[in-house]
Amino acid sequence: MPEQGDDRVIVRFADRYLTDGDDLTTRHSFSYGAHYDPANVGFGPILAINTERLAPGAGYGTHRHSDVEIVTWVVEGALRHADSAGGGGVIRPGTAQRLSAGTGVEHTEVNESTESPLEFVQMMLASTHDAAPEYEQVEVADEAGRLLETVTVRAGARLYVTRLEPGDVVTVPSAPRSLVHVTRGVVRLDDTVLLAGDEARLGSVGPYDLSAVSGSASVGGEALVWQLET
Template sequence: MPEPRVVRRAADRFHTLADGTETFHAFSYGRHYDPERVGFGPVVAINEERLAPGAGYDEHHHSDAEIVTWVLEGVLAHEDSTGERGEVRAGVAQRLSAGAGVTHAERNGSATEPLRFVQMMLRSRNGEAPEYASAVVPDGPGLHDTVPVHADARLVVARPRGDDVLTVAAEYGALVHVTRGPVTIDGESLGEGDELQITGAADLRIRGRDAEVLVWFFVGPQR
């Protein structure tokens, strides 16, 4: 039986360094492989990307994946084969449903400022044409819905403030990724880049003075 709660620390992530780009991988990705870390629930990748001014990734291909991007600082220049082209900034959740196949390119949209964003990938239920979507997420404390995905999960941004406690119910398990800390979840201290994996039903009590966490709630029993 899997443990009901597992903490993965930011310092234990895989690391890729290239010309102008730096990536921290929560799960096996690219040349990094660990059979014990190939995903959790429908989530198969959580990559924290750090791009120097003007740096980025040229056009490349994806299929059978939901790609969700959350900018932490800076501006992301995005274009893809669905015809979407533009800039993504903090406060906007972007989703590219790759479907049967899509190409996209991503770069730092600034020539002077760094870019940092989290990109997450999930196993997709969309096997047809690719789709693009984005949603503006309200600023301020509380629980905020984001962009829908074609996967057995939904993403919520949780921002606790002061002494208030955010209580969220995870019926079928959840994956929590800290984007701004520190936070405590049911007494467990977590910092930026840390991850909490929840198996089964749980009520999560989140505390933090000026914190932000991304919470993937799983829809239906996970195998």
């Protein structure tokens, strides 16, 4: 069950909804598909955070979206994508992709490799973009100990990535709401330890620190950080 505190909810990887198929598994942070909980339909404009694990060669055939921002971050492997707006290519770790579906777009997503598994995080937000579909891809610098900007999201939200080596501390500025989703390793949020797939949803907070675990159990980590305007 989620761990709750003052303006803070911690959701552990094992407590996220699970969709388990022959060639793919998904952990959902919010109500999605067959999983519906009226108390957990989103966080601000964020409607979905799905951790997808695809077997070699597996993927999703053509499907349609509209009125959402679709933001993708590859953790391991390579994701081949194509959409009806003309976007396409292969996304690997270190690249953030944003597809503003707008009035409607169809796309496909498959594991580029026929030998290795793929893991990626796909996030969907209620979009303010109501025109033709729009696409953006950003290579995020391979730097540790910083809060790094990624794609421009049309949803009253900003997405950052932070990579932390042992001893690193990154201060996240205040925001009306903030969400931290750990993608690799171990990240400490103030005094709370978050493992890969864990998530912290924060209400109106002042600046807070993200750090790597140090000492005898030194280990680094990586996290996606959403700063929300509402």
